[in-house]
Amino acid sequence: MNPSVDALRAAFGGGGGTAIGRALESCGDTIVYVGREALLDVMAWLRDTPGQTYDYLVDVTAVEYRDRERPLEVVYGLRSLARRADLRVKVELDPQGDLTVDSVVPLWRGADWLEREAFDMFGITFRGHPDLRRILMWETYAEGYPLRKDFPLRGRFSRAEQVRQALAAHPEAHYSLEELSIADAYSELPGDMKERLRRGERGALPDSE
């Protein structure tokens, strides 16, 4: 069992809180369950505390079980490159209920697309994600969330209907709102991005205010 679990219980377990749930080992990997509300604090603690330093996010995904009684789990794989330690953190959600969890993008930028994929495939909303939209299916995909267990393998619609919906999508119409408003919103870009753009990696950017 990874000693981080005991450290977590020491740091967050006080007061009978639901922050740290059960911990177990499976095939040599340590898994610890964390409460939904405490997730962001726990993750920040794991990343920043000197003895832990889980600076590398391996993966963000979700698991829904065939048994409908079991909760849907959001799985985070964390790794400390320096200490060569792995930890798997899970958050349990009610599969029939509200699938919302905090986004860890502020901590690890690698979570950006991984959380978008979890949203696309499972319908989990990540609070605080900068740009939560579908990534693998097209943005107006109407059949649902493919990796849910109640989604049939061949899709909900008939094949002809799927072809029709696919062909009706204009390839170039799928600029996101972000892109359509780029030209207008240049002045609203955050200061550090403007600074980075102004400095430029090669050559100088013309001053285009």
Added chain:
Amino acid sequence: MKRVIETKQVAGQSPNYLLAKFQDLVDWAVNSSRANSLWPMPFGTACCAIEFMATAASRYDFARFGMERQAFSPRQADVLICAGRLPFKLAPVIRRIYDQMPQPKWVISMGACASTGGIFDNYAMVQGIDTIVPVDVYVPGCPPRPEGLLYGVLLLHKKIKGESLFDRVPRRDEQPLDDHGLRLPPEQIDEISEPFGNSVHQFRSA
């Protein structure tokens, strides 16, 4: 007399001997030129695209068969080779590219996934590009060996050489999308997308 008229309406070959010989000569010239310099538009998506690249490389080299220049712009291409699986998200793109190609144009469906959907009988995959664009040659394989693709190209050459400029009903017709937005009637699409074989195990999860 009636039969002669019917024949004349379908095949454009003239009953006049000299004219027919002239038509044959023109057909031979046009078809040979078209067949021997088919410039492919490689619509490569997945693993078949790698075998396509291997066919283009020095060991198998389809430049020997006239496909010297791969036209990455559909405006300059003759044959669209769909190499790889086609998900639904990519369907409007291939239709758009097919529409952008000028006539004469042909389509080779390379691989099992492009021909029928392959091993991907699921929510995301088009079950055969012939639901979206008309296909001339299907090359089976997963992925087809380069020799397989070359054989498919040679079959296409044979098909092209059998065409005629003078046919009243052109053998290479273009089927635009109807008002449903589909190329084929919906029942036909559903029918050709039915899973093959009788194993129910592939759709059972547990």
Added chain:
Amino acid sequence: MSKRTVELELATPGVDARGQPLRVPLGVAEPDLAAEHMLINIGPQHPATHGVLRLVVELDGETVVRVIPHLGYLHSGFEKLGEYRHYNQIIPLTDRTDYLSPMANNVGFALAAEKLMGIAITPRCTVLRVIACEMSRIISHMVWLGTTSIDLGAFTPFLWAFQERERIYNLQEMWTGARLTTSVTRVGGMMADVPDGFVEGLRHFTRTFPKTLSEIDRVLTRNAVWVGRTQGVGVLTAAEATNHSLSGPMLRASGVAYDVRKDKPYLDYETYDFDVVVGEHGDVYDRYLVRLEECSQSNRILQQALVRLPDGPVNVADPRVILPPKSRAMNDMEAMIYHFKQVMEGVKAPVGEAYVGIENPKGELGNYLVSDGTAKPVRWRIRPPSFINLSALSRMAEGHLLSDLIAINASVDIVMGEVDR
């Protein structure tokens, strides 16, 4: 509008002191071209995107202000399919995710399934899997080299690289029967032992491959055009690379010495003698150098593996996991029953979950399997290295020129089958 009014509008108001006609001011203000950014679309069908990737690029003149990648154009539902297939039936699916290095994918999945089921493979199988992984690394890097050279304007290395690939393809075909979709592993072993002539053929390859590498090196490494187009382009610092969860040559080129084979060894990699190639600047040139050197290191590992290949069985001797030989299955009742149960019902995994990350040529390929005791996994998650590496593209490309964007995109070494799954 009557004709007279139009003529009035088009008439010049007169000539100035030098006899030049006076310019008529436009009724509408001219658009300020310097302030407008252009949104252009690259892909999804494009020769230089390495697959069906769509990049929406915001350009200020020729400088990239922002690039937004759009994925999903090759999404094939692998993970959903995995829930409907037995573990051995998933192995052919793994060929098709990263189709440039299929054997490595097969090995990665088999390792995860064996970890889940608690199966220990034989020594011969271990060395054969190392051989498979390193062969895959070479062919993947050869594709990368060839296509990146084409993107940057050099066509010849493509032909050289693909000729080397053909030699490995011959070996793969000798072993598995297929050039590309190998499906070489099974849970508990391999699909077949290597045939006669394979070891000799691979030994011959390892002796002649360094010559091609040095040819490519001579043509590219100190070429002014190559260096000019790749040095200083697409820089990512080590902290950024770690924070973006990059892996493989992308991470190592930025200076982070993390290689799964050394840090979390599998298949006895700690007993092989090879170096981890780490770059310094994190630009495209460093990534090129890292990958080129990794090919030589792979060659080194292959030579060592060929020397130490032990005799013995390839598959685990457990008939509940490995199919019995056909001759026995046809003649012996017990063997036939084992065969039947494995094919019809599949091998059942115990309840639990396992994650195994291997060093794929693209990065850390992880297979996360969750089982509920049945023969089909509850969840098969592929941790895709190319997907995560690609997410850093917008960070790398800001401020560069459009042609640099192509170079940066090429240096990420993506394969869309793995990005989109």
